[in-house]
Amino acid sequence: MAGKTLFDKIWEKHVVDNVAGGPSVLYIDRHLVHEVTSPQAFGGLKARGIKVRRPDKTVATPDHNIPTMEQHLPIHDELSRFQVNKLKENCEAYGVQMYGLNHPYNGIVHVIGPELGITQPGMTIVCGDSHTSTHGAFGSIAFGIGTSEVEMVLATQCLMQTRPKTMRISVEGQLKKGVLAKDIVLYIISQISTGGATGYFVEFAGSAIRSLSMEGRMTICNMSIEMGARGGMIAPDDTTIEYVKGREFAPKGTEWDKKVAEWKQLPSDADAVFDKELTFKAEDIEPMITYGTNPGMGIGVSHHIPEVKDIEAATQTTFKKSLAYMGFDAGDAMIGKKVDYVFVGSCTNGRIEDLRLFAQFVKGKKKADNITAWIVPGSKQVEKQAEEEGLREVLEEAGFYLRQPGCSACLAMNDDKIPEGKYAVSTSNRNFEGRQGPGARTMLASPLTAAATAIKGVITDPRSML
Known part of the structure; x- marks a missing residue:
């Protein structure tokens, strides 16, 4: 039997049920919420008299609409103010943890997840935002969802998903002076086009990818969406584990040791088969x-x-x-x-x-x-x-x-x-x-x-x- 990819291992562990000839019901470990795609979803729950199934697995933060000057003052723009206030109101009503404006943990949802240790290897992570793929840098299946799906996850902690195909993009060799992770991903997209990974979940691999910091890896996975992919991911390694260790919501004590042992089993097996493979040379990349x-x-x-x-x-x-x-x-x-x-x-x-x-x-x-x-x-x-x-x-x-x-x-x-x-x-x-x-x-x-x-x-x- 052929080995399994990183994607296979996480996906299979999270399938609750399969619809005959249709999608899978996927369990979601973390649901990240912001002010733009959540009001209608919470409105849907209210209309049906439903609670949030797992508020403890849900984290909210306003980020899209907030000003970046004078945050101590009321938000000037009326629509922005309404959306941010609505998020606060909904989170209070449904018992969801929200890091509001001026809270020490406030920030862009895809920045705070990793830095707080909410994002961990092996997880399924969703958010009503296409760049949720950022979290795939930790070796997780992370992807953006639409507003009706946000409501589905709030109500059930599960999601109906058709299994995507898998692709591995390897970047081998040493990066030249002045070349950053952003240049790698812009180069790949320039080579395969904005539709080149449509229908696939992409695993980024190779020596150039492994040489990157977690910040660099997040940049790459963040922009996997821009090549049409459903999401991007990178296998967890010592760099990943070192980054997660000691963060606010990271596992502690014996639970930490147990998790690390699990995370080390996640990388794609040597004989794993992908639906498509591409390889690029690091030395071909210049600042883009x-x-x-x-x-x-x-x-x-x-x-x-x-x-x-x-x-x-x-x-x-x-x-x-x-x-x-x-x-x-x-x-x-x-x-x-x-x-x-x-x-x-x-x-x-x-x-x-x-x-x-x-x-x-x-x-x-x-x-x-x-x-x-x-x-x-x-x-x-x-x-x-x-x-x-x-x-x-x-x-x-x-x-x-x-x-x-x-x-x-x-x-x-x-x-x-x-x-x-x-x-x-x-x-x-x-x-x-x-x-x-x-x-x-x-x-x-x-x-x-x-x-x-x-x-x-x-x-x-x-x-x-x-």
């Missing part, structure tokens, strides 16, 4: 930047935008439309292009490691006058750590300001919107038309490329300054 309006339209920062003739015939119309929106021409160099805003943050790159990298790079330098920079920690804990490590001072001396935590300029649901026609280099995950504000033009990049750009005022290869 996007030039279009989806995360697959990315190139090495030193490259030129492709010519129309080099684009597949079927996507040429989209390609031209994309360039027209961005105000770019085919064949343009990316280096030297003007930029107005730099955003460092989001569930992709708002962790302490990201802020450290950015601060290290800008230390002793000065922000370009034409750049408006938003440096946003992913959580109150990240903000506190940045303070304690002296990162705020380093940033301020270089002309930057550390804002308060939240999703911020990732998705324009709060006050942090990029104005129409302006260019932003962003460490977030999506560059769709209007994603960062109506008419905003977004280029995705790593915190290092963002830092180099913020200092020079134009798109810059970070390697030229390292």
Whole structure:
């Protein structure tokens, strides 16, 4: 009998029942909730007179709609204020733990789960948010769900799911100077397209992936969604175990030893068979930047935008439309292009490691006058750590300001919107038309490329300054 993949092992352990010729009923270990996709779900429970089945397995935090300045004041935007207040009301009514605005554990849901030890290997984790795949970095099956499914999990702690196919993407070799996890994932998406992993759950493997910190692994799994995957995951190892150990809600004492022994059995067996396998060489990857309006339209920062003739015939119309929106021409160099805003943050790159990298790079330098920079920690804990490590001072001396935590300029649901026609280099995950504000033009990049750009005022290869 063939060995099992990491995905197989977790999935099989969580199947409660199988519908003949249909989906599986999957038990959910952790349900993460935020203010945008939960009001209708809680409303559905209320209408049917149902309780939350396992409030102890449910954790809530407002993140999408919260401002990242003056959080001690009432939220100015009426809809945002309503949604955040509704979450508080619902959590109180149903006995769900919520880390509200100004709570020391508040932050982006996909940042606080890991840092609090709520996210653990071998789990099934869901949230009404596509980037739930972030938690797969711990060796868990984590994926986003819709509002009706949020209601289903609240009511039953289970979910109807069709089993996806499995894919392994290996990145082998040593990363070159200035190349971060964000560059790896943008490179993979540029190679396989935004639909290249549709229908699959992807396991990322290989020596380059194993060399990454947990923060880097979370960045990779976070953006597995942008290649069309149902989710991404990385097998737990010593790096994972070391990260989880001692965190607030991590197992303790003998329970810890028992869990670690279980987690060590999770990695895919040597003879496990995947439905599809892809391999990339780490040395082929350079700092990446996007030039279009989806995360697959990315190139090495030193490259030129492709010519129309080099684009597949079927996507040429989209390609031209994309360039027209961005105000770019085919064949343009990316280096030297003007930029107005730099955003460092989001569930992709708002962790302490990201802020450290950015601060290290800008230390002793000065922000370009034409750049408006938003440096946003992913959580109150990240903000506190940045303070304690002296990162705020380093940033301020270089002309930057550390804002308060939240999703911020990732998705324009709060006050942090990029104005129409302006260019932003962003460490977030999506560059769709209007994603960062109506008419905003977004280029995705790593915190290092963002830092180099913020200092020079134009798109810059970070390697030229390292």
